[in-house]
């Protein structure tokens with residue numbers, strides 16, 4: 050097994066990044082104009098990187114598969130973005146954000162990367178405010194904060210329930226400014242279908258123009274993958290329909306290692322599955338756990354009565370409710386990290402206390418918050434002895450001002466009024482901590498190929514804390530890549546334009562074309578969607594919230610069978626050289642069918658429970674996760690082998706913890 | 718539930734389109750409108766008919782992709798919803814539903830229900846930003862307090878999802894609501910005030926260049942906007958434009 054070099058700079062933790070930056074070789078403005086960069090993806094990571102690199106003077110091409118960069122999946126992020134500003138003076142600091150992230154990630158992330166993230170977090174907020182991002186403010190005109198799970202300070206900045214939208218529109222505006230200047234060429238409705246490697250370096254991509262269907266060649270001196278997460282391997286997730294692993298997987302097949310692919314985040318508060326033709330799941334932001342309390346009935350017969358429609362949740366008195374998070378984790382209560390909250394919900398539902406028709410839902414209840422806010426508001430307004438109705442009205446108004454759009458979204462989907470009835474929620478796939486392996490400079494194992502944002506594995510270990518993905522995407526794009534990509538490119542100032550008529554481009558284009566022809570010529574009977582749905586079922590049942598050896602082995606076998614069936618029986622109409630969304634989908638599902646197997650292999654190899662990865666064989670008597678630091682304090686980086694995901698080779702990057710002590714994560 | 722679906726089919730921008738009629742059955746009332754189309758498409762593929770092309774991604778009302786004109790209304794019946802947030806429970810068993818693309822000169826049809834809204838991107842490129850580069854040395858975010866009222870109003874304008882329902886609904890295919898939402902957001906904030914005049918002039922100019930029509934204050938856009946963007950934004954933009962054109966002369 051080879052050793053991976055993470056290229057972590059020397060020096061004390063707090064000095065590494067500053068020192069590293071000061072030593073970076075510079076590229077002169079005249080030379081920058083000779084250098085081309087491809088940025089695939091225009092979410093927070095991609096838009097911010099493309100804009101910043103263009104501002105520096107590089108020639109940038111930015112790709113996305115949607116019709117506009119503004120529609121990248123980052124747009125859907127709801128709750129907020131963390132930053133160690135300590136505006137609330139509640140004891141926050143760079144070190145605390147660093148520590149919370151390492152602990153929250155269950156000690157499976159790299160200290161140096163996480164510290165850098167915490168260091169640049171404050172600048173992100175400054176940058177966004179300067180761009181005109183309308184964050185929530187207090188009456189005094191200063192920025193407001195809220196709390197997220199797994200922490201005891203308020204460091205989350207937000208714009209109602211549309212924080213991702215506002216941040217992405219900020220980054221998109223910076224990108225648009227560079228497009229107007231001619232510094233960025235925008236290629237929307239383009240999908241990367243191959244990576245081109247020349248003499249061991251990433252030198253371009255093959256992209257399919259999704260409108261004309263044409264396969265296009267684009268060359269550059271460096272390629273940045275900012276293509277988001279692969280949660281859609283589970284079919285049902287909170288990700289957008291188009292979110293995919295294709296760009297990352299193509300890079301993986303060309304030599305980029307995939308790190309910790311099994312680390313998936315299952316978000317505790319999503320709207321439960323309602324039917325068989327459901328195409329996606331909707332998140333109810335974690336910010337709701339600031340004020341909502343999670344419970345199920347204390348007695349199984351009450352749960353049954355509710356399931357059968359004989360009893361309403363509002364009929365149950367306080368002593369007949371089990372606020373199980375407050376009971377099990379008194380210190381953090383409803384704000385335990387996501388993995389802990391999700392497993393606790395599953396535990397209650399498996400034990401027979403679930404409260405919807407399928408038995409897979411718990412309550413998220415705002416009645417205490419409405420009452421508390423209402424009483425406060427009545428007091429402020431000087432209303433003496435307010436009656437119950439007055440209090441409720443006032444309280445509901447405050448809840449509406451904080452979470453209005455989420456409540457509305459809930460009501461639209463479920464046709465129930467969450468101000469009057471507790472919400473029903475259940476865990477769902479939400480985010481992937483795993484991703485392309487990168488070193489400290491965000492460079493993958495393919496020189497010249499970088500990965501940013503959710504596409505890389507870098508900062509969140511085995512579990513990501515809420516409001517930290519937006520922070521990481523913008524940190525990578527605005528404040529890290531502009532330096533580290535520049536370092537790499539400083540060797541390329543005399544290279545000159547990379548030609549696209551080389552054998553490597555020919556070969557990459559032919560590979561892409563052959564694959565697509567394979568789908569079109571298969572002449573099978575089954576639409577792509579059905580394979581995706583079947584894969585999702587395997588992944589959710591065997592590689593979801595709880596995993597075990599037997600199940601994972603079975604999943605691997607099942608996925609292999611499904612993959613064979615896909616190639617022999619998939620039905621895709623039309624041609625390559627035209628608009629053909631089914632063909633695009635076939636390519637994405639084919640890649641998910643390979644990734645799924647690797648995820649199960651990774652979960653099988655990691656014989657411990659940590660963060661989102663819960664192996665049933667490794668739990669305490671109380672059902673808490675048991676980590677094994679002696680054996681598994683490493684990043685599992687997988688190398689693709691012989692065109693067969695089943696033969697992938699494991700490389701370990703040992704993690705060393707010099708600044709935090711490895712503790713059992715406790716939220717009690 | 719069972720439905721008859723009349724849907725616009727058009728092979729390319731230059732080709733002639735027309736309505737095709739299909740039947741779907743066993744639709745549950747919990748299904749979203751787009752899930753109903755998924756069912757239709759699965760059925761079409763099995764019958765060797767090209768599936769209906771439509772734009773969609775987030776399926777939760779925020780990306781702005783799912784542009785459809787349903788029974789004569791942008792995003793279908795119901796206020797404050799995008800097509801992906803519309804559920805089949807809003808329809809009656811046996812209904813005939815007609816689906817067409819958003820229509821406007823500046824939104825050419827690409828295929829079936831999919832249109833090209835690149836003109837919106839170009840309006841933003843003309844000035845929908847604050848000219849500030851990335852650097853680690855900007856003033857502290859709390860250095861300039863902003864009145865909550867202004868910050869909230871800026872936020873409300875900034876929630877536009879760029880879907881184009883306003884354009885598709887307007888009899889003049891005007892993009893005033895979309896453009897004014899961005900102009901308002903930035904002019905309400907101190908950071909955006911500095912370039913306000915230039916911004917409004919350039920964005921309005923681009924809007925006209927793209928072939929969007931004039932605003933005649935019918936207010937239909939506001940009614941159909943899924944995000945409740947108010948026509949007050951248009952009034953604000955008109956004021957900004959007026960004062961900018963006076964000072965620029």
Ligand SMILES: Cc1cc2nc3c(=O)[nH]c(=O)nc-3n(C[C@H](O)[C@H](O)[C@H](O)COP(=O)(O)OP(=O)(O)OC[C@H]3O[C@@H](n4cnc5c(N)ncnc54)[C@H](O)[C@@H]3O)c2cc1C
Nearest residue numbers: 090091092093094114123128129241277502503516518519
């Ligand atoms: C519902 C929801 C709510 C969330 N809320 C929060 C929150 O409150 N706080 C928080 O911190 N995080 C949140 N997250 C997580 C966070 O939103 C994401 O992790 C983050 O936005 C990812 O950003 P990104 O730039 O890496 O990728 P994305 O925004 O997913 O962008 C991916 C880009 O890559 C492009 N792309 C992908 N594949 C290809 C290809 N093959 N060819 C060309 N282009 C391609 C896409 O077009 C897109 O532009 C939330 C996530 C979800 C799903």
Ligand code: SF4
Nearest residue numbers: 877878880881883942
């Ligand atoms: S103003 Fe409303 S209707 Fe128009 S693009 Fe924005 S969100 Fe859509």
Ligand code: FES
Nearest residue numbers: 774776781783801
């Ligand atoms: S699909 Fe995103 S708004 Fe409808």
